Each structure stands twice: as C-alpha cells, then as structure tokens.
Amino acid sequence: MPVSAPPGRRSRAARALALLSFAALWTTACSAPAGGTPGADPTAAPPLPGPEDGANGPGAENGGAPEEGGAPAEDGSTPPGDGPLGDRVVVIDPGHNGGNASAPSEINTQVSVGNGEKACDTVGAQSVNGYPEHEFNWELSLLVQERLEADGATVILTREDNGSVGPCIDERAEIGNENEADAALSIHADGGPESGRGFHVITPGEVPGLTEEIVEPSALLAEDIRREYLEGSDVPYADYLAEEGLDERTDLGGLNLSTVPKVFLEAGNMRNAEDAELLEDPEWREHAADAIARGLATYLMRE
Numbered sequence: 001m002p003v004s005a006p007p008g009r010r011s012r013a014a015r016a017l018a019l020l021s022f023a024a025l026w027t028t029a030c031s032a033p034a035g036g037t038p039g040a041d042p043t044a045a046p047p048l049p050g051p052e053d054g055a056n057g058p059g060a061e062n063g064g065a066p067e068e069g070g071a072p073a074e075d076g077s078t079p080p081g082d083g084p085l086g087d088r089v090v091v092i093d094p095g096h097n098g099g100n101a102s103a104p105s106e107i108n109t110q111v112s113v114g115n116g117e118k119a120c121d122t123v124g125a126q127s128v129n130g131y132p133e134h135e136f137n138w139e140l141s142l143l144v145q146e147r148l149e150a151d152g153a154t155v156i157l158t159r160e161d162n163g164s165v166g167p168c169i170d171e172r173a174e175i176g177n178e179n180e181a182d183a184a185l186s187i188h189a190d191g192g193p194e195s196g197r198g199f200h201v202i203t204p205g206e207v208p209g210l211t212e213e214i215v216e217p218s219a220l221l222a223e224d225i226r227r228e229y230l231e232g233s234d235v236p237y238a239d240y241l242a243e244e245g246l247d248e249r250t251d252l253g254g255l256n257l258s259t260v261p262k263v264f265l266e267a268g269n270m271r272n273a274e275d276a277e278l279l280e281d282p283e284w285r286e287h288a289a290d291a292i293a294r295g296l297a298t299y300l301m302r303e
C-alpha cells in the first residue's frame, strides 16, 4: 500500500479523467450551476478541452479529417468567464523570442534566479532542419491558448509576438505571479544530443524560502500534462535525460521565482531527426496542443 498516495486525491484525479473522456459528449450548456457551491459535485462542470469538440463532433478525432479549417475559437469561442474553465487563469510562457539573437547584450544581462544569477534569456535551440525553437514555442503556445479560451479560461501569454526581445526569465515568472495564475506552463523544445529523443516535463524542486508552496501542486500539474502529452503526441519520454518524462530542477529562474504552480514542457528534442519531423509538422502541433490543453484542464479541474 503506497502510503504516499492520498486516496482522496487519487480518486479526484481519476474522476476528472473520466470526465475528460466524456467531454466530447457534453455541450457548453453543461456548465456549473449559477451560484454554484464551491467544491460541489465536480460532475457539474465537465471540461471541454479542444475546440474541435464543438465544431467537428466527437467522432472527428477518429477520422482525423477536418483539421486545417478549424479555428472555431475565432467565431464560436466562449467569452472569458463562461464555460467549464471560466474562473481559471492560465499563463502560457512561449520560451525565448525571435529577436533575442539580435540583442546579445540585452539577453546576456544577468538576472537573479532566486538562488543565483543567470542570463536574462537565451536564443533557444534549433531543429536539425533549421526550425527555430522560439518559433515552435510561439506557434504551439497560440494553439494551446486557443483551446483553453474556447473553454472559457483567461489565458495570458508572457510575450506578444515572436519578433521581439525577452522578456527576461524573472519577468516571465512575475507575469504568472501578478496574474495569480491557477497554473503556468512554459513551452520549450530541447536541443539535446542527436541520438536522443523524447519529451520531458520540468518541475520546481524545493528552494528554501522560494518554492516550498509550489512544489506539490506543480508536481500534480506535471503529472497531468505528462500523461496527456504522452498519449496525444506520439512523442515518448525522453531517453537521454529525466526519469519517465519528469525532471525536478532548482536552477531555473522561471520556476524558482514562481509563486503559482508552474512547469516547463520540453516538447521534444529538436536535434533529433525523428522528433524534429513531428515538431515541424503543423498538423502534429494541433494534436500536441489538444493534449497539452487536456492536461492543463485536468489539473484545473482538480480543485
């Protein structure tokens, strides 16, 4: 009997998962009752991650057909505040920025990461075929934003475009803090060894005086994203670092300085040809975004 696994938490998570699998059967009418009691029966508010739920119907993912025309968030999006994720705030941090390479002095400025100093930001990785990580991070982040907003969540990005510089890693953390995000996710892709492939989720380790409050909820957030991403992305756990797709670190300012639950997703290894082929594929990114949004939604439904 694993003493460390609280049975209550287990069953809540299992329930949320069951709800997610039924999500496609529900409509947006199935939101929480007006004036709903906090902590009431969670079946009252099933999450509906994935904008395709409304537009293409439950069977769409089996046929895999109408993907490219689908931006239902444009017209039929749920206004913030409505929908199953209506009272939730999510900060998505697309790692690096397209202008960083042209501003070395700015991005090399040292900033505090809580237990030391690091460069404000870096240029990021690049795929074997020359696809820059900052562009991948940006494109995937927008897709995740679209999905969460379709379910009513308020989503804040840490940068406005992919042609600017920064912001520095400490500011990226601050954006989550200032907005009192329920969850924050930093999206990256790794520049690992060519022979290694796979994804991993980085969680904050305990840094005295800084991360104590977020270690546990961030680990839950990581679990939810890891599970959904493994299932939905076709990318395996990283085989060149981390352990079963999880890596705890205490050297990242973006995590050390966060006061809200936060993890990094390293969505794949850009230097590996097999991973790069997926990361560069716009259709794959749609599925990856579905999976990430499902992971976030599962976490947001836990409370």
Ligand SMILES: [Zn+2]
Residues within 6 Å of the ligand: 095, 096, 124, 125, 133, 188, 189, 190
């Ligand atoms: Zn990165």
